[in-house]
Amino acid sequence: MSNTLEDWVPAELLRDRGLIDGVWTAADTGAEFEVTNPASGEVLARVPDMGAPETSVAIEAAERAQRLWAARTASERAEVLFRWRDLVLENQDALARLLTLEQGKPFAEARGEIGYAASFLRFYGEEARRIRGETIPSASADTRIVVLRQPIGVAACITPWNFPAAMITRKAAPAIAAGCAVVMKPAELTPLSALALAALAERAGMPAGVLNIVTGGPQAIGAELCASPAVRALSFTGSTDVGRLLSAQCAPTVKKLSLELGGNAPFIVFDDADLDAAVEGAVLSKYRHSGQTCVCTNRFLVQDGIYDAFTERFTSRVAQLTVGNGMLDGVQVGPLIDDRALGKVQAHVADALDNGAKLLTGGEHLGGTFYAPTVLGEATTGMRLATEETFGPVAALFRFGEEAEAIQLANDTEYGLGGYFYTRDIGRVWRVAEQLETGMVGINSAMLSVEIAPFGGVKQSGIGREGSHHGIDEFVELKYLAFGGI
Numbered sequence: 001m002s003n004t005l006e007d008w009v010p011a012e013l014l015r016d017r018g019l020i021d022g023v024w025t026a027a028d029t030g031a032e033f034e035v036t037n038p039a040s041g042e043v044l045a046r047v048p049d050m051g052a053p054e055t056s057v058a059i060e061a062a063e064r065a066q067r068l069w070a071a072r073t074a075s076e077r078a079e080v081l082f083r084w085r086d087l088v089l090e091n092q093d094a095l096a097r098l099l100t101l102e103q104g105k106p107f108a109e110a111r112g113e114i115g116y117a118a119s120f121l122r123f124y125g126e127e128a129r130r131i132r133g134e135t136i137p138s139a140s141a142d143t144r145i146v147v148l149r150q151p152i153g154v155a156a157c158i159t160p161w162n163f164p165a166a167m168i169t170r171k172a173a174p175a176i177a178a179g180c181a182v183v184m185k186p187a188e189l190t191p192l193s194a195l196a197l198a199a200l201a202e203r204a205g206m207p208a209g210v211l212n213i214v215t216g217g218p219q220a221i222g223a224e225l226c227a228s229p230a231v232r233a234l235s236f237t238g239s240t241d242v243g244r245l246l247s248a249q250c251a252p253t254v255k256k257l258s259l260e261l262g263g264n265a266p267f268i269v270f271d272d273a274d275l276d277a278a279v280e281g282a283v284l285s286k287y288r289h290s291g292q293t294c295v296c297t298n299r300f301l302v303q304d305g306i307y308d309a310f311t312e313r314f315t316s317r318v319a320q321l322t323v324g325n326g327m328l329d330g331v332q333v334g335p336l337i338d339d340r341a342l343g344k345v346q347a348h349v350a351d352a353l354d355n356g357a358k359l360l361t362g363g364e365h366l367g368g369t370f371y372a373p374t375v376l377g378e379a380t381t382g383m384r385l386a387t388e389e390t391f392g393p394v395a396a397l398f399r400f401g402e403e404a405e406a407i408q409l410a411n412d413t414e415y416g417l418g419g420y421f422y423t424r425d426i427g428r429v430w431r432v433a434e435q436l437e438t439g440m441v442g443i444n445s446a447m448l449s450v451e452i453a454p455f456g457g458v459k460q461s462g463i464g465r466e467g468s469h470h471g472i473d474e475f476v477e478l479k480y481l482a483f484g485g486i
C-alpha cells in the first residue's frame with residue numbers, strides 16, 4: 001500500500017510552508033523538520049522549523065488584521081466560516097486520509113474527526129450573530145448601564161497531535177467568529193492537517209493575517225506567544241505540565257487563559273447497570289483512537305456484584321478488536337503516536353503486573369508503535385495507571401463495594417476532565433453526577449464531544465470551556481458603559 005501523500009491527497013491541501021499574513025512562508029533560516037507516518041515510520045513531508053522571529057511577525061500581522069476583521073459585520077464573519085465549513089466537508093475524505101497518514105487513527109475515525117472539525121465552523125458561524133451585550137437596570141433615574149462584548153484581540157492557540165483537525169477549528173472558529181485574529185501553533189507531530197485547513201480557510205475568503213499558522217519548535221514559539229503583550233488570550237490543549245508552564249509564562253502579560261489539559265477519567269459500572277450498554281460504552285471510551293484522547297477512560301471501577309460478568313464480556317469484546325494501519329479497511333485500533341507513547345504504555349502495564357494486576361488479554365508490543373488492546377483485572381490504587389494518564393489501549397479494572405467508595409475512588413485524582421457511569425437507578429444518577437469532580441459526565445453514555453456542549457475540565461484538567469455558546473466567552477471581553485446625565 002502506498003503511503004505517499006500525493007497518492008492520497010490533492011495538491012491544494014498539501015502545504016509545506018507556514019501561513020503568515022496570507023503568505024505561505026518558509027522559516028527565516030530555511031530549516032525544516034520531518035513529519036512521519038506513525039504506522040510505517042516513513043517521512044511524509046518536511047515543514048518549516050520556525051521560531052521566535054517568525055512568530056513575532058505573525059503576531060504583528062494578526063494585530064493589523066484583527067482591527068479590520070473586528071470592523072466587519074457579524075454576518076460577514078459568519079459567511080467566511082460557513083464557506084470554510086462547506087469546503088472542509090467537500091474535502092472530507094482527502095482531509096481524513098491526510099489525518100490518518102500523519103496521525104495514525106483509523107480512517108473511519110479520521111473521517112468522523114473532520115466532520116467534528118466542520119461542526120465548529122458551522123456552530124460558531126451561527127454564534128457570531130448572537131454575541132449579544134446587555135443592559136442592566138441602573139441605580140438612579142438619570143443613569144444607564146450597558147455592557148458590550150468585544151473581541152479580545154489577538155489569540156494564540158496551541159494544539160495537540162491527537163486531534164490534528166478538530167482542535168484547530170474548536171479554537172479558531174470561536175475566536176474568528178468573535179472578531180479576533182489567531183496565531184496557531186499546531187503540534188509538531190501533526191502540522192499537515194492544520195496547514196490543509198488553513199489552505200481551505202484562505203479559499204473561503206479568510207483575510208490575510210486573520211488565521212496564521214506557525215510550525216516549529218514549541219518552546220521558542222510558545223515563549224514568544226506568551227511574552228507578547230499584543231497577544232491577549234492563550235488557548236492551549238495538551239498536557240497538564242505544559243499547561244502549567246504556559247500559565248506561568250503568561251503571568252507577566254496577564255492574558256486570558258483557556259487550558260484543556262490531561263485527564264484520568266473514571267468509568268463506573270454499578271451492579272444495576274445495563275451490562276450490554278456498559279460493555280459497548282467501555283470499549284468505545286477506552287479504545288477509540290487507541291486510548292489517546294483526553295476523555296478516554298483511564299480507570300474502570302466495577303462493583304463487586306457485576307465485576308465477573310462485566311470483565312468476561314468486556315475482555316472478549318476487546319480481544320476481537322483489529323489492530324493495524326488505519327488506512328486499511330476494518331482496522332479499529334491504530335498505532336500509538338510515537339516510541340515515547342509506547343514506552344509509557346509498556347511501563348504502566350509492567351508496573352501493574354509487578355503489583356498484582358492480572359493480564360486478561362493483550363499486554364503485547366506488536367511491532368512499530370502498535371500495542372495490543374489490553375485488559376488488566378484486579379487493579380489497585382498504588383499502581384501508576386491509577387494516578388497517571390496511560391494514553392494508550394490499556395483498560396485497568398478496579399473493584400469496589402459501595403457507591404460511596406466508587407465516588408471516593410473516582411475523585412481520588414488531581415484531574416477532573418471526563419467521567420462516566422452506568423446505572424439504572426434514577427436516584428443514584430443524580431447523586432453520582434453531582435458528586436463527580438469532573439467538568440463532563442457521561443451517564444449511560446460514553447460520548448462527550450459535541451460542538452453544542454461545553455467541553456472542559458476542573459481541578460488540574462484546566463480552565464475555561466470550548467464548544468457551545470460558552471466557547472465564545474474565551475475570546476471576548478466585557479466592557480461596561482456608564483451613561484450619566486440622562
Ligand code: NAD
Binds near residue numbers: 295
Ligand atoms: P503536549 O503538552 O506535549 O503538547 C501539546 C502542544 O503543546 C503541542 O503543540 C506541543 O508542541 C506544545 N508544546 C509542548 N511544549 C511546549 C512549550 N514548552 N511551550 C509551548 N508549547 C509547547 O501534549 P501532547 O502530548 O501533544 O498531547 C497529549 C496531552 O494533551 C494529554 O495529556 C491529553 O490528555 C491532553 N489533551 C487534552 C485535551 C482536552 O481537551 N483537555 C484534548 C486533547 C489532548
